[in-house]
Amino acid sequence: MSLSSRHLLGLNGVPKEDIQLILDTATTFREVLERPIxxxxxxxxxxxxxxxxxxxxxxxxxxxxxQKRLSADTINFSTSTSSVKKxxxxxxxxxxxxxxxxxxxxxRHKSAGVPQYLTRISKANIINAGDGLHEHPTQGLLxxxxxxxxxxxxxxxxxxxVGDVAHSRVALSNIFGLxxxxxxxxxxGPLTMIPLGIESLGVKIYTNIDEAMQNNDVLNVLxxxxxxxxxTRIPSLREYHKYFGITSERIEKQNKEIVILxxxxxxxxxxxxxEVADGPYQVILDQVTNGVAVRMAVLYxxxxxx
Amino acid sequence: xxxxxxxxxxxxPDQKLNQKNDLLIEDGxxxxxxxxxxxxxxxxxxxxxxxxxxxxxxxxxxxxxREPGREDEETVETGCNAAAAGGFTGVACxxxxxxxxxxxxxxxxxxxxxxxxxxxxxxxxxxxxARKGEALSPMxxxxxxxxxxxxxxxxxxxxxxxxxxxxxxSKNFGTPIIExxxxxxxxxxxxxxxxxxxxxxxxGIPNVAEDLIVMRDIMLxxxxxxxxxxxxxxxxxxxxxVRQAKKRGIKITAEVAPHHFTLTDDSLKSYDTNYxxxxxxxxxxxxxxxxxxxxxxxxxxxxSDHAPHAIEEKEMEFIYAPNGIVGLETEVGLVLSELVHxxxxxxxxxxxxxxxxxxxxxxxPVPQIKxxxxxxxxxxxxxxxxxxxxxNFKSKSKNSxxxxxLMTGKSIAVINNKKMFFEEKFFxx
Numbered sequence: 221m222s223l224s225s226r227h228l229l230g231l232n233g234v235p236k237e238d239i240q241l242i243l244d245t246a247t248t249f250r251e252v253l254e255r256p257i258x259x260x261x262x263x264x265x266x267x268x269x270x271x272x273x274x275x276x277x278x279x280x281x282x283x284x285x286x287q288k289r290l291s292a293d294t295i296n297f298s299t300s301t302s303s304v305k306k307x308x309x310x311x312x313x314x315x316x317x318x319x320x321x322x323x324x325x326x327x328r329h330k331s332a333g334v335p336q337y338l339t340r341i342s343k344a345n346i347i348n349a350g351d352g353l354h355e356h357p358t359q360g361l362l363x364x365x366x367x368x369x370x371x372x373x374x375x376x377x378x379x380x381x382v383g384d385v386a387h388s389r390v391a392l393s394n395i396f397g398l399x400x401x402x403x404x405x406x407x408x409g410p411l412t413m414i415p416l417g418i419e420s421l422g423v424k425i426y427t428n429i430d431e432a433m434q435n436n437d438v439l440n441v442l443x444x445x446x447x448x449x450x451x452t453r454i455p456s457l458r459e460y461h462k463y464f465g466i467t468s469e470r471i472e473k474q475n476k477e478i479v480i481l482x483x484x485x486x487x488x489x490x491x492x493x494x495e496v497a498d499g500p501y502q503v504i505l506d507q508v509t510n511g512v513a514v515r516m517a518v519l520y521x522x523x524x525x526x
Numbered sequence: 527x528x529x530x531x532x533x534x535x536x537x538x539p540d541q542k543l544n545q546k547n548d549l550l551i552e553d554g555x556x557x558x559x560x561x562x563x564x565x566x567x568x569x570x571x572x573x574x575x576x577x578x579x580x581x582x583x584x585x586x587x588x589x590x591x592r593e594p595g596r597e598d599e600e601t602v603e604t605g606c607n608a609a610a611a612g613g614f615t616g617v618a619c620x621x622x623x624x625x626x627x628x629x630x631x632x633x634x635x636x637x638x639x640x641x642x643x644x645x646x647x648x649x650x651x652x653x654x655x656a657r658k659g660e661a662l663s664p665m666x667x668x669x670x671x672x673x674x675x676x677x678x679x680x681x682x683x684x685x686x687x688x689x690x691x692x693x694x695x696s697k698n699f700g701t702p703i704i705e706x707x708x709x710x711x712x713x714x715x716x717x718x719x720x721x722x723x724x725x726x727x728x729x730g731i732p733n734v735a736e737d738l739i740v741m742r743d744i745m746l747x748x749x750x751x752x753x754x755x756x757x758x759x760x761x762x763x764x765x766x767x768v769r770q771a772k773k774r775g776i777k778i779t780a781e782v783a784p785h786h787f788t789l790t791d792d793s794l795k796s797y798d799t800n801y802x803x804x805x806x807x808x809x810x811x812x813x814x815x816x817x818x819x820x821x822x823x824x825x826x827x828x829x830s831d832h833a834p835h836a837i838e839e840k841e842m843e844f845i846y847a848p849n850g851i852v853g854l855e856t857e858v859g860l861v862l863s864e865l866v867h868x869x870x871x872x873x874x875x876x877x878x879x880x881x882x883x884x885x886x887x888x889x890x891p892v893p894q895i896k897x898x899x900x901x902x903x904x905x906x907x908x909x910x911x912x913x914x915x916x917x918n919f920k921s922k923s924k925n926s927x928x929x930x931x932l933m934t935g936k937s938i939a940v941i942n943n944k945k946m947f948f949e950e951k952f953f954x955x
Contacts, residue, residue, distance in 0.1 A: 232725065416721070
């Protein structure tokens with residue numbers, strides 16, 4: 221079995237079989253992570269560059285760990301300044317790195333479309349680690365993995381993405397991936413944070429968080445990203461927390477099982493209360509562990525393709 | 527020197543002229559229409575233009591020539607070469623140069639650069655100093671130096687009070703204010719806002735950013751009884767606003783760019799920066815409205831918004847790439863392929879929108895096809911099938927989304943200022 225594309229640019233258009241294969245492969249690697257020696261020789265001799273044009277801690281560490289555990293050679297290139305300021309164009313940077321003979325590029329960038337652009341200027345396998353407000357496919361995959369791990373399936377499950385959907389790459393990857401896997405996806409948040417046309421993707425919009433909780437099995441709670449100007453779309457964090465924050469009172473009121481995901485880093489007391497973030501319903505740290513396994517699966521499947 | 531255009535279809539809607547005939551031009555002046563004798567043929571260079579159309583020279587009232595300031599992207603000369611190759615004998619160039627065209631010196635500099643060219647260049651001057659939207663530019667002086675209109679193109683005149691003054695002040699000399707209609711507070715994006723921008727994860731520019739300024743400008747044009755020309759109209763509601771305003775007798779005109787009636791935001795799916803422009807490519811519904819507006823006369827003319835950009839600037843991460851595409855050398859092909867052959871416009875209406883109306887909006891005389899008149903002509907073949915090849919562009923820049931596109935219809939020659947451009951070359955006639 222192998223994937224149908226040699227890149228992972230997003231989950232939009234990725235067939236069900238591919239997602240299934242990645243999640244199943246991740247299960248194997250998840251088991252490896254529990255061993256005393258957490259390393260396999262699968263990608264020995266492969267060179268992977270982590271090209272991070274935007275600040276990232278957990279995604280970069282997660283990818284790097286996944287690469288090391290597969291025995292690949294890893295190089296990190298991180299810069300938060302854009303190529304515009306730096307003087308060298310993005311294309312030249314990539315060509316220079318390419319000239320050093322690399323096999324795979326993991327890329328994060330402020331601009332949507334950069335992974336697609338990379339496939340036109342590089343021969344390496346490209347993995348999108350987050351492009352602008354577009355997609356973050358490995359996050360979508362690890363979210364699906366974590367839901368499946370907790371609830372045993374994806375098909376027919378009701379999943380609501382809560383928060384600043386309009387400025388989240390996690391949201392789109394979740395929507396595309398989950399819908400492909402047969403889940404029923406909705407979003408909830410103030411309408412300033414819901415992008416135009418989302419209903420055309422077959423996604424229901426909730427504007428009341430209690431109603432969203434009532435009607436869903438899973439909540440994927442997004443971070444309110446003040447660094448992305450979220451402050452202009454909500455009056456205050458206090459008001460956001462009051463009307464959309466996930467609190468234990470709200471969960472208890474529902475009187476039912478509900479799984480809470482969060483891609484991190486969490487803003488305690490804003491989109492999620494501390495009690496919930498540390499409580500029995502959340503799978504937040506499982507997501508982090510699963511992230512390494514899922515990324516190992518993606519790297520392995522792409523790195524061993526012919 | 528004498529030349530004969532043999533058996534061309536002479537077409538000028540203004541003169542109600544539509545006949546197939548021979549045209550004799552001597553020293554750049556139309557000498558004879560029909561009735562040519564054998565000695566005329568013997569003493570002239572004869573062009574076998576059988577069944578090609580010969581019309582008043584086309585005029586593009588919205589181009590960026592980049593000089594002064596960005597001569598690496600385009601110069602007055604290369605821009606004029608591109609215009610001639612594209613079928614134009616005249617252009618109006620926008621003031622967002624460096625320095626801006628906000629002083630008589632810059633107007634004169636550009637006129638001087640264009641002096642000996644086949645293509646006539648008419649600068650559009652900045653309406654406000656440095657296009658900042660604050661203090662009026664020296665409009666009278668600019669007008670006297672040769673500016674034919676005023677615009678802060680690139681942006682709308684930000685402040686309604688300033689626009690009012692610009693409209694009132696320029697009424698003295700009858701020039702229009704050309705408005706790039708965009709409310710910046712709503713336009714913080716990289717493409718049209720809608721389903722596609724949502725799926726591509728790009729911030730959107732909604733139609734309403736354009737509509738609001740079109741509405742504001744219509745109201746002010748009515749109040750002042752001034753002339754407003756809407757540049758590169760792209761949104762459905764804006765077309766309707768202009769249509770209603772015209773019915774009320776307000777002095778408002780509008781242009782559309784070929785990319786806006788040809789492409790939709792669907793093209794952005796490749797993240798190819800050659801589809802990044804402002805106004806952005808809109809939806810199918812907007813394209814339909816633009817076609818309807820062209821048909822019923824709401825949209826007066828077609829202009830390219832020719833915007834040359836250096837390769838290294840356009841080959842950039844999407845959100846950092848500049849807006850705009852070169853358009854002079856694909857414009858006529860798109861008008862004929864997309865409008866004429868698809869039955870949205872007759873050839874005659876297309877000629878009105880390419881040659882007559884832009885000049886009327888700018889108070890310039892429309893060339894006549896009459897004995898004794900200066901020959902200012904475009905000769906085109908509406909049925910010539912050709913493929914766009916950006917490497918053949920005369921423009922210094924190659925940022926076009928239409929490379930390799932098959933087109934039906936092309937300009938084959940232009941004549942003006944005692945010069946002719948034909949088969950890739952300029953020569954004196």
